[in-house]
Structures are given as C-alpha cells and as structure tokens.
Amino acid sequence: MAFIRVMSFGLRLGKRNLMLVFCVVFLVSLTLLLLKTGNRDQARLQGLAKCRELSQLLETKNLSGIVQFHKTANEEEQVLVIKKWKLQMKDKMILEHLLLTKECPWEANATAVAQYRAELGKCCNASFWLAVTQENAPLGSNISPDGNKGQKLPVNAELTSLLPERSPFPESQYRRCAVVGNGGILKNSRCGVEIDQADLVVRFNLPPMNFSEDVGTKTSLVTMNPSIIQNKYKSLQAQRKPFADALQPYRDALFLIPALSFVGHGVLGYRAVYTMEDFGLMQQAFFLNPRYLSTLRDYWKKQGLKPQRLSSGFMFVSMALEFCEHITLYGFWPFPHDLADQPISHHYYDNRLPKAGFHSMPSEFSHYLSMYAKGVLRLRLGKCQ
Template sequence: MKRCLCRFPCRWWPRHDVGPVPRFMAFILCCYCTVLVVMAIYGRTLPIRNMDDKNIKRSSSRDFSCHSHCNETQDQITTNTSVRNQNKVFIKTSKSNKQNGGNTRNNTNSQDLKNQLIDKNTSRTSQKNQSALVIKVYRSIKTNWTFNTTAAEEFRVRLEKECKTSEMFLTTQDSVKINESLQYEAERRSLLNITPEIHNRFPKELPYRKNSFKKCSIVANSGIIVGSKCGESIDSSDFVVRFNMADVHKFSEDTGSKTNFITCNPSILVNRYSGLVGRKAKKFREEMVASYHNATVFISAFTHRFCTKFAFRAQDALKSTDMDVVFSHPSHMTLAKTFWKRRGVKGLHLSSGLLLFTAILHFCQEVHLYAFWPFLEDPTGNPIQYHYFDPPTRVHKTSKFQGAYHNMPSELTWLIKLHNQGIIKLHVDPCA
C-alpha cells in the first residue's frame, strides 16, 4: 500500500515510477478531499460571501437563536422542531381581571382557555375548535379599559432594569466603540469588528428618551384591521410604529398613513429588491420615500452575518433622503428574549411586535396596539387575511397563532394581561 502526502495509506496514490502529471492530479484530488472533510467538520458547505467578511471572526461561544426580523428561510428550517416543542402551547388569560375588578366579555373562565391545546399530532386545530378558541380569547379582553398610570410606570421600570432599553435599544456610537467586536445575536460564534467606517454608520446616541411621547401606536399587519376605521385614531398618535414595509396607501382609512418608525426585514431586501443591486436600489429608495417620507427605518443588521451587507446597502440607498436608518443592538434583543422567557414566553424567538413593544413602552407614556391578532378569523367568525395587505387569492392554511417560529399564544397572553391591568390598550374592535 502506497502513502499519499499526508502519510496515510492510499490505494489510489500513483507509484513513484509514473510521470509527473498523474502524481499532480492525485495531489489535487487529495487536497480537494481534505478541504471537504474540514468543511464538513465545521459545518460549512459554502463560503460566506459578505462585504464585511474581513471584519468577521469566529469565537468559541455557543450558537444562539436568531430573531425573526432577519431570515425568513430560517423559519422554514426550524418549523418541524418548533412544532414539536409547541404541541401543548395554550392561552392563559389574565388573573388580573378579578384583582382589578374589571369586566371581560361574558366573564370568560380562564381555565377554559387554558385547556385549548394545539393538536398534539398535526399542530393544527380543527376549524370548529379554532373558532371556539377565538371567541374565548376575545371574551377574555377587558372592555371598560382605563389607563393605569401607576401600573404602567412600575412595569416600565421593570422592563428597563432587565432589558436596558435606554442604553442598548439601538446600536449607537455610545454603545459600541471603534475596534470593539460586536457579537451577532443569532450566530454567537461570529463577531463583527467595528472599523471606523462601520462606526460612522451609527447615530452618536439614542434619539429617544424616556417618556418622549405621550401616545404611541404600534400597528401590526393582521387582517383584522381591515374595516376597522382606525386610521384617524392611529394618525392622531404622537409616534406610530409599523412593520416590514406595510402598505399604508390602499388601507389608510383603517390603518392610517402616519409613520414615524418602520421595520425592514433583510429578507425583503433580498427577495423584493434583489439585494439592492443596480436599479433595484433606486426603486427601493423611491418606494420608501413615497410611502414613509421621513420615517426612521429599523433593520436588524446584526442577527445573522448576511444581514449586515444588505442593511448597509439599504442605508447607502437612503443616504440622500430625509430617512434615517438605524440598527438594532443584538444585546438588547437577547435581553428582551430573556425577559419574556422568564415570564412564560417560550417560543424560539420573539415576534417583531413584542420586541418593538418592549422598547417603545420605555419611550411612550401610553401605548396602543392595533392588529395584534394571530387568528385567521375575526371574533364574529369571518375569515381574515394573514396580512391585511395580502391579495384575496393568497390563502394561509395555518394562522400566526399556530406558527412554528414564534410562540404567539404566550405572547398574546401577556398582551391581554397588560391590557386588562391598564398598562397598554389592545385594540381588537372597530374604532367606529
């Protein structure tokens, strides 16, 4: 048995008496096999092609979960695992209804909701069970809502203590220094070296302060808002937050059009705007300005490594406009997830709505939530779209409530609880 260059026996290695060409080809084959083995060991089958690869290095930390803002493809990858973990997820209604003396619709028994489990085998409940659950959730929401200033301030202090929103909500020049390493939220083995060029992309300090706004509205994308006539109420707010470049033109009567803060998923930049290459960057800039004017654009640039490239491209595309582009701080995302996990939110990742709510509550005295409804039907049993701007032909077979990526039942539980305590206002009924 002959030996190859690595001194291991190899039956295919040419004899010494053959010409140089066969030996050279065998050497190339040996190197190729070695590279494949190394890549398989480290779990990487393709090189990462990122404009900032030279600033990215590996650390010995464990991998961490990613936030939903970043990669829609990751949703599909983790679906099967998450469904198994959420087989027995249920709705827990607020115990504060009795403590606060507030009335809920028909005084729904919270134990009934607790027993509404997602089907153990398929992760889908029957249409009949789904409808019954929608009604019970709706009835658990307090009707005679009044704002509880004391309770809101106490909860706000608790959030700030554990999540440090005033320091780490956004990546700023105060929170990250030049030549420091920023750890990615979803890929904890990856670190981004903060060069002077990258550091200049961040605002000098957080542009918001505690209680900067009296009334804020956070508008999600559920189809329940269609026909609500809540546009005027939303636009009367001092600060309006929207998600994932939602359409505000065709539905302004229901959703309003005022936008101060809009999130942008990097996957949208890839899928809808081809990674902001060439003319697509111009199209992105024109559509953003036409829809949101001078709003602040919020992008999760430091969840996955690939997000950084497209987030920076978006910032460059909007540089000539009045729109500011800011980036979430990965440490704040981790702290927020830990905060809610300790309180029963056990999904793989926080939804965009809960993450932004965690931060906005610090900056706003009174927070109103619209279209935070994870079902595919309204309380009267009428079917609604997954997103209010989806075309009628787009039909979703499973609701956001039963989604695998987020634990919507436990998130909705807390929103109802906070609503019933007067800390936030959860709008599920039409405004007019």
Template sequence: MINNMWLLYQGKWTRTIFVTMTVRRIFLSTWLVCLISLILLWVASTNPLNAIVMSYRKFDPFNASSSRLPVKSLGAPSKTNRTYINNTLETNGNLSNSTAQSVFMNAQHSQAVTSASSDTLIHIAAKAMMKKMNDLVRKMPDFEVGNGTDNFTAYVSSIFAKPWKRDVNNTWLFRFFLTKETRTTVYDELMLTQKHLKKNDKSGGIGYHKTNLFPKPPYKSCSVVGSSGILLGSQCGRVIDDKDFVIRFNLAQIKGFEEDVGYKTNVTTLNPSILRRYGRLQNASDRVKFSQSKLVEQEGLVWTSSRNSDDIRRVIDTIKLVNHSKLTLVRGNMGHFKKLNTLWKKYGVNRVQTSGFYFLNCALDLCSEVHLFGYWPFHTSLEGRTVPAHYYDGVTLNQKIHKTSDEIRLLLTMHQFGMLKLHINDCSKDNRTKIMA
C-alpha cells in the same frame, strides 16, 4: 544642680513631643476613619443597579409632582401607589403590610428612592405583579395560532366585552421591572450610536450615529401598529394618527389603507428577511424595486435588526439615491434585543420574540399610554370574518413563521392588567379609555 535641671528640661521636652505625636496620630486616625466612612457611603449610594435605575428615574414614586419619567407622565398618586404596592406584597406573601408600610413611610416626598430597602421592596412588588400575570396566562384556554378554539374565542370575547381601564400602578411597576431586570434603559439601548463602537470594529462605523435619534421620553401616547388583516375595515386610521408616537413594522404599505391604518410614522422596522426578497440590494434593478415599493411613502426612522454592514450601507445608499430626506436608517441594538428575549423566556415566551413584541416592550417603557393595533394571529375575527396575515397583500397566515401563541397570551394579559390597549374591533365602536390610578 545644672545636670538635674538639664534632665528635667529634657523630660519636659520629651513629654511635649510625645503629646504632640499622640495628638497627631489621633487626628490622622480620625481623618482616615471619616474618609473611609465617606467612601463607603458613596459606594452604598451608587450601588450599580440602583444607579442605573435612578439615573433614569430620579423621582419619588409616591410623589406625582416629581419631574422625571415615569411618575409625572403617568400621574401616579403617592397614597394610591404606596397602598397598591403594599397590597401587592401582602397578597403574594412576600412581606407583611406593616413591614412594607414602615419602609415606605420613611421615604420623604422631597427625596428620590435611593435606599436599598425601598428599591428592593419595589422590585419585589414588581415581581409579584409579574407572577400574577404569569398565573393568568397559564389559566387561559388552549389554542393554536391560526385557529382559536371555541373556549379560547369565548374567553377573548369576555375580555373585550368589558371597558378597558388604564392601570397607572401596573404600568409603573412593569417599567421599573424592565429597567431593573435588564440593568439598562430602553432609550439608552434602543439603537446603536458611536458610543457602542468597539476599537477593532470592522463595520467602519456604518449606520452608527453620533447621538440617539429617538426623541427623549416620555411620549404621552403611542400607537404600535402591526400588519394583521384585522385592520381591514377597522376605521382605526384617525385613532392611530392621534397618538404622539407611531411605530410600524417592515416598511408596511400605507397608501390606499389610510382610513384603516393611518399615515403617520415615527419609526418603522426593517428585518433582514425583507432585504433578502430584494436580493439584498446587490444590483440596480433590486434597489429601484425596493425604493419604489418600500421607501417612497415612508418617513421617520428605519430601525433595522440586520448586522450585515454591507446590507446596511446599500440601504443607506438607496435612501440617498431617491433623495429621501425624511427617512433615516438606524442600527438596532441586538444586544438589548437579546436581553429582553432572555428575560421573557423566564415568563413563557419560549421562541425568539418577534420585532413587534420587542418594540411593544420598548413602547411600554417610553410611552405613558400604549395602544396596540393590527396584532391578531388567527384566520378569523371574533365575528367570524376571514383575516389575512397582512392587510396590504392578502397573504395567508404562515403558522410556522408566525408562531406567536406565547406572545398573544401575554398581550391579552397586559390588556387585562391595564398596561396597554389591544384593538381588535372597529375603532368607532371601541369603549372610551378609563384610567385606574
């Protein structure tokens, strides 16, 4: 009897243990599944490409009230932007309008675009727009830098006979395309800071600043000012200076030309070729000549593409020598320059891009509205006036050095697509800017 009761007790205890262990296993399995699901959701939501884009653009592209660049600055309306992207996709045969509509209708106005489907669709739309641009470039009449053919001159004249319209949607799509294709943002990579220093860097950190010295975007309006003689007599000085941010090149002379080129400067470039003209500042007399002819009237940031730390150190020392407190040298990120150069090779820019074209791309990402002045690689204007290579020295255009036919084709196309306004006429006669949302 006792034995039977003992066996019965043992059986109940065994079953209790079994049930307890089973419950524990179910609980642990459920917890493990939930944990794995959460990890997978986190990985999906932090897709490398998506994270890069969204860290810079935490906004709903269809909501004009979003707080970050570029929609707030561009004022892209939700319905217009959605319709535009749908039409772009449908026209190029990538997706049907109903497919695009079903995706975008699911995007709530209170949310940022984080889904892979929306992100991919916008990227497809951006590529479709770039294809349209490339097709237009290929249809342009032939010409040579320095000498435009009659057909090309007539073609350009027809472009500038029409009033220019800023296209918010094309600008927004181009900015998205640029960020997506380079997997970075212009602001983060425009200049080298100490975060770019490698452990075994031999530069000694010369020219590497602690933080990015460029003001944070967006800039409402920007002037990108080239040095072409097309600016002579243009009366564009006031128009240039009215913009929030002004970009110039190679420490170009300003004094004496203010009426045509303005005086305001936020950043100017310094190519290694300029330093070579002054013996790379290796002796005192060259440093004096350089400071008197190039540095005295400048202000803002000096962005250099030089990789030679000794040259950079000598420039910094020369700036200190003349006690120029309004001038600061920064090192350009040539890795970012190379990324953009590689990207544009896919779209017909077969030569290494000029610093002017590079900064124009940067401006399109940093600025809501971009105006381009002083870019005209021809010996004569549309009116037949002789145009020197530079407005400040009368030097003849060197076709071997300034072979920019691919770039001018793209700039004319960007002008037609409303991404930038190319100024080649007297600014007092320019048509007023219109915005096409």
C-alpha cells in the same frame, strides 16, 4: 276689586304650588341620577375587579380558575363558534380568554405601567441600547449577534461610519403611542384617523400605506427586516429605485434595520443604508442592537414567553412600554378568523403567511391580553368608527 284680589291670591298660591312641584321633581330626579351613577360606578369597580382576577388567572395559568370563570361568563355562543375553528387547544383557550377579557371595563393602571417601565428600563434600557451607536459599540469592540450565539461581529471603520454618535431615542416619555401591526383584522377598521392622533406611531416591515382610512398616514418609526430587502427588492443588487420609492411614505420616520442579528445579514443592511444615502435618507437609518434584543429575550423568557425569536411587533411593544404613557395596539391578531367567525387575511394587504415555527404569535397575543387586563395597554380589535 274683591274679584281681582281673589284671582291675585290664587295666582300666587299657584306659583307656590308650581315651585313646590318643581322642587320635588328636581329632588326625585337628582336622587335617581345619583343612584344610577352609584350603580354604574359600582358595576364598573366590580368589572375592574373581575378583570384583575382574570389577569391573575392568565398569568398563573390557573386552568381550573379559568374554567370556573367561564361558567359565570355569558359567552357560550361565541365559545362554540371558536371550537369549530381548526386551532390547537392552547390557541382556542387564548381566544376564549379574549372573550372574557373584552368584557372587562378597561381602565389605565398607571402603577402597572410604571412597573413594566421600571423592569424593562433596568434590564434592557431602550433609550440607550435600542439602536447601535458609536457610544454603545465603539470602534474596535465586538457585537454578538442575538441570532447566532458564539459569533462575533467586529466594529470596524466601515460600520462606525454608518453609526450615529448617540442614541436617537430620548429618555422623555411620549404621551400617546400607536403600535400598528399588519394583521388582516386592521382591514376595514377605519382606524386611520385615530392612529394619526398618536404622538408616536410604530410600523413594521415597510407595509403598504395606500390604506390610509384603515391604517393612517403618520409614521414615527418603521422597521425593515433584511428578509424584505432580500425577497422583495432582490437584495438591492438590481434596480434600487423601487426600494427608494417604497420609502417615500415614511420620509419623516426613523428606519430601524435588524441587520446585525444574524451573520450574513449585515451586507443587506449596508446596501440599504447606502441606497438611502444616495436618495437623501441616510441620516434616518439605524441598526437595531443585538444586545437589546438579547436582554429583551431573556426578560420575556422569565415571564414564560419562549419562542424561537420574538416578533418585531413584540419587540417594539416592549420598547413602547419604556417610552409611552398610553399604548394602543392596532392590527395585532394571530388567527385566521375574526370574532364574528369571518375569515380574514394574514395581513391587511396580502395573505402571505410567515415562516412556520419561527415566531409564536398566539403566545405573544396571550401576553397582550394579560397586559390589557391589567390596564397596561389597549387592544383595538374592531372598527374605530
């Protein structure tokens, strides 16, 4: 009996010691976890502060500050790679800024997003002015083409018959938006699934959709430049079925045609709409309003962006800044190499180069970088999966 009592006491003492050891281990682990979390949070906050600092340097074009920023960044190897590329100095600087920016721990900045939304809403008001309607261009009025200053396009009965009564774009906000450029950097990205999860998906110039793994299948809005109608579909003066077939992947989308920006483009826009009417898609076609594009150009000119004409991508990123809470850009990349120094095609589907001097893609990309650094939008430049 005495032996049993001793053993029982030993077991109770062992359990107490075991419990004590467990408590000590738990407290030490919790302390280390809190320290690690605190250090991680501190590093994140420091990184965000540096990201904001870089954003200010980019916006104010503080070159001496940017040089100093470079000295503290561990990107020397990739900067040397970039210096081998045959680019203008300003484009090399944009890429070097990207190398710094991509190290920033990105975090959405609702205040900065709200500021863009308020400024663009005040100057441009996409929900009312983006598309030409009977409300903002009544019968008998004139439209001023943004590409031909001093010209007037009368709003006649034929044009009025093609216009919706009111804007098809709601004033309510979309939560997640994907603006999908056609850059070659999108090829092999495997971003299709992620793109299709967005509430609003914007595409440009009827791009081929047989790359679904990389570009997705969903489209909410797609642009259709008159140059595409003219060059790819022979101005719709011959067979129209190839054009109608090209629209099938976008059957549920809205089609926006900038046919009134230049005198002479209207006839191409009319033919496109009439063809869509014949194939049952007319109710989804709208003309992009030159007034919206004109006020948008003036806004960005004040921000230091002065190309001959804004690209379609930049126009609709601006639209998304009014409509969307969270914006992600895919396929926006104006350079002939990726950051691994591999050559890439201009588009994900071909290597046809744009008309020289018409747009300023690197300068626009620099503005995207600035918005990324401020937490306004995200840039997808690598693989999604």
